[in-house]
Amino acid sequence: MSRAAEAAMTASYKSLKEDFVSNLAGGSIAEINYVTAVAPIALILWAALQSRLKFFKPYTPLAFAVDFLLNVGAILLATTLYSHNPLLLNALILAPVAIVYALPIVPPAKKAKLPPSKSASDGERQNPLPKKPFLTIYRGAMMAITSIAILAVDFQIFPRRFAKVETWGTSLMDVGVGSFVFSAGVVAARPLLKEKLAGKTTPLTTRLFRSVRHSAPLLVLGFIRLYTVKGLDYAEHVTEYGVHWNFFFTLGLLPPFVAFFQSAFQVIPSYAALGIILCSAYQITLEFTNLKAFVLTGPREDLLSKNREGIFSFIGYLSIFLVGQSTGMIVIPRSLSKATSGPAQRKRLLLTLGAWSTVWILLFVATSSYSYGLSLSVSRRLANLPYFFWTCAFNSSQITAFCLVETLFFPQVYKSVDAKSENETYELSTPRVFGAFNRNGLAIFLAANILTGLINLTVPTLHMSGVQAMAILFTYASVLTGLAIGLDLCDISIKL
Structure with missing residues (x-):
């Protein structure tokens, strides 16, 4: 890049930074929390119906209809009709819980007691990495x-403040993208835990081969x-990920x-610490080099510059994935310590999750607060350090709430003593x-993406009335x- 082009890019970025207030978009984090709280709130009503009435x-x-309305319909209502007053929706969902508890409880079905020897045998065969509701x-x-x-x-009918922001700000869909990556990281901890239980270490070449096989689809x-996007001339925002x-x-x-980072784990035995170090180094590079200006305002001349948002934001998403793995190492195993089990183990798990949620919240405040922190702005486009901490805080808090x-x-x-009862309680409470x-x-x-494309190609979505939109x-x-x-x-x- 010539010096003239670099100077023009830097001047353009300075202008963008000066106009920060006008560029700030999306909704407040508090509002996003109120909207996403509908899932735990609806779960409370679902749990009351199931635990009291075996509904x-x-x-x-x-x-199925009630299950769908509570756990999917409520989310749809929170992001559309009740988007301006999500607290009202949460209150309406929570109100029937008192009525449910006023009804007579359905007694549990009587089961024949197993001989102590058989129960103990079954208990020994409990999965050390059980499915957790x-x-x-x-x-x-x-x-x-x-x-x-x-x-x-x-x-x-979907508020614009919930849609992905252009450069700076927070929105529902912005945290959703990071949450998808965080969730994938949580699940990715399971094979690592299996290796740990087996006392084995997979060679780097084998890990790479398996990862490439998983990545191919x-x-x-x-x-x-x-x-399809290019061929059908489907609407897209180049600043989201690039061309x-x-x-x-x-x-x-x-x-x-x-x-590769599993090898680094031998040096720094914490995926959370690896994620923090990686994203902090990325943020330092953004602040003290021309990288931020290049990503936000640089010309699109070659393959790198045309896709700079996707390429450089990948560092932030990789950091989020690593923290997701760290969380998975905590929540997936049967117990955090061999010395605790049952109620004591669950109490320890809740305290650990609550502590990590608090840590991520404090780190987010430390980087984003204008009064007490570094005054950095959240940017999903950059996947920068404040976005990283926000995503980790949001997902850790959600897991803690559930x-x-x-x-x-x-x-x-968490009181089950044998594999059979454990599977039964999993089905009952999920x-x-x-x-x-x-x-x-x-x-x-994938099906959602296909249906979304088909609907947009056949229906003028932006011109639909509220009733028509909700019906669709x-x-x-x-x-x-x-x-x-x-x-x-x-x-x-179906494994992809």
Whole structure:
């Protein structure tokens, strides 16, 4: 790049920085928290119905309808009709809980007691990495709100402040993108924990081969999306990821890079610390070099400059993924310590999750506060340090909230003494809708993208009235949920 071009780029960036107030977009973090709180709030009502009345067992058509309305419909309403007053929606959902508790409790079915020897034998065979309802619910809720938002954003009934911001600011969809990566990191901790339990260490070459094999389908989807978007002249924002880059490329390239960082784990035995160090180094580079100016205002001349947003924001997303892995190392194992079990173990888990949530919140305040911090602005486009801390704080808090609801309403989950009862309590305390969304998450996300494209190509979404928009969105959500439930009923898991 010539000195004249570099000077022009720097001047352009300074002008952009001076106009920061006019560039700030999106909604407040408090409002985003109120909207996303609908998932834990709706779960409270679902849990009350299930724990007191066994409403969702058996899973009848009526049970499915209520499950859908509480766990998917409520999210849709919070982001559309009740977007200006999410607290009212939360209060309306929470109000019936008192009525449910006023009704007579349905007594549990009597079970024949197993001989002590058999019970102990079953207990020994308990999975050290069991399925946990609150983790399934967290991932299912994240997938549901993401699938809804990618279509709802095309209608006027979806507030513009919830859509992705151009450069600076916070919005619902901005935190949704980071949450998708964080969630993927949580799940990625499971194979690492299996290796740890087996006392094995996988060679770097083997890890790379496995990661490339896992990445291949996502990269293929990325090229398919690139071809369809360009071929159909579908509306896109170049400043989101660049000219050719898209989110599937980001997801697809994460596993190979994480494979390298597993080697660094031998030196710094904390994925959270690795994530902080990596993103801090990236932020320092943004602040003390021309990288920030290049990403925001540089010319698009070659492949790198044309896709600079996707390429450089990848560093921030990789950092988020590493913290997700760190969280997975905490929440996936049966216990954090061999010395504790049952109620004591669950208490320790809640305290650990609460402590990490507090740490991420404080770090976010330290980097973004104008009065007490570094006065850095959140930028999903850059995936910078404040965005990194915000995403980690949001997801850690969400997981903590879901874990707390499970602990209060379904204590039998962490009190199970054998594998059979553990599986039964998992089914009892997990909404079927969220379980289905979690089971085939990427397949449902792909279906959501396809349906979103078809609807936009056939319907003038921006000109739809509120009633028409809600009818389309509820139909779309019903189709996706029906697809997820159908795959689950047929015991089909599609791995991408």
